[in-house]
Amino acid sequence: xxxxxxxxxxxxxxxxxxxxxxxxxxxxxxxxxxxxxxxxxxxxxxxxxxxxxxxxxxxxxxxxxxxxxxxxxxxxxxxxxxxxxxxxxxxxxxxxxxxxxxxxxxxxxxxxxxxxxxxxx
Numbered sequence: 001x002x003x004x005x006x007x008x009x010x011x012x013x014x015x016x017x018x019x020x021x022x023x024x025x026x027x028x029x030x031x032x033x034x035x036x037x038x039x040x041x042x043x044x045x046x047x048x049x050x051x052x053x054x055x056x057x058x059x060x061x062x063x064x065x066x067x068x069x070x071x072x073x074x075x076x077x078x079x080x081x082x083x084x085x086x087x088x089x090x091x092x093x094x095x096x097x098x099x100x101x102x103x104x105x106x107x108x109x110x111x112x113x114x115x116x117x118x119x120x121x
Contacts, residue, residue, distance in 0.1 A: 005077050006058045007087070008067035010043040019065040020045055026057045034083050046083050048076075 010016040020035055023045070032048040047058040062070055077083050 004075065005046050005048055005073040006055055006062075007044055007046045007071040007073065007083075008058070008062035008065075009069040009071075010045070010065065011068055013037060013043060015065045016043045016045065019061055019067075022061045022065070023047060023058065026061065028054060028057065034077060034080050036080055036083060041084060042087070044083075044087070046073075046077055 008019065010019065016035070016037060020033065023033060024030060028047055032050065032054075034046040034048075036042065036044045036046075045062075047054060049055050049058070059070075071087070073086060075086065077086065
């Protein structure tokens with residue numbers, strides 16, 4: 001198994017707490033959970049995976065509590081600060097706006113290419 005950590009991002013604290021409790025009931029040890037619930041940081045739970053069973057349980061519980069994004073990280077995580085640092089790097093790498101279109105009439109237009117956002121034509 002190549003994934004060491006499975007992370008779920010939540011929309012509200014109530015779902016975060018319920019998911020944390022469900023993970024503990026499912027047999028995930030508390031020392032294998034990193035819960036992020038700060039005001040200025042995203043609500044997330046990182047599960048340190050021991051085997052394929054842990055991954056399947058985390059996926060099912062995250063799906064049940066309607067996480068809006070999941071992430072798999074192969075590097076080991078030891079604490080919440082390290083988790084925040086890695087997530088910050090990952091989120092900067094994956095900034096994407098699905099509504100952005102670039103229209104170029106010629107490949108050599110360069111800086112003169114028009115960029116349309118939010119579906120405005």
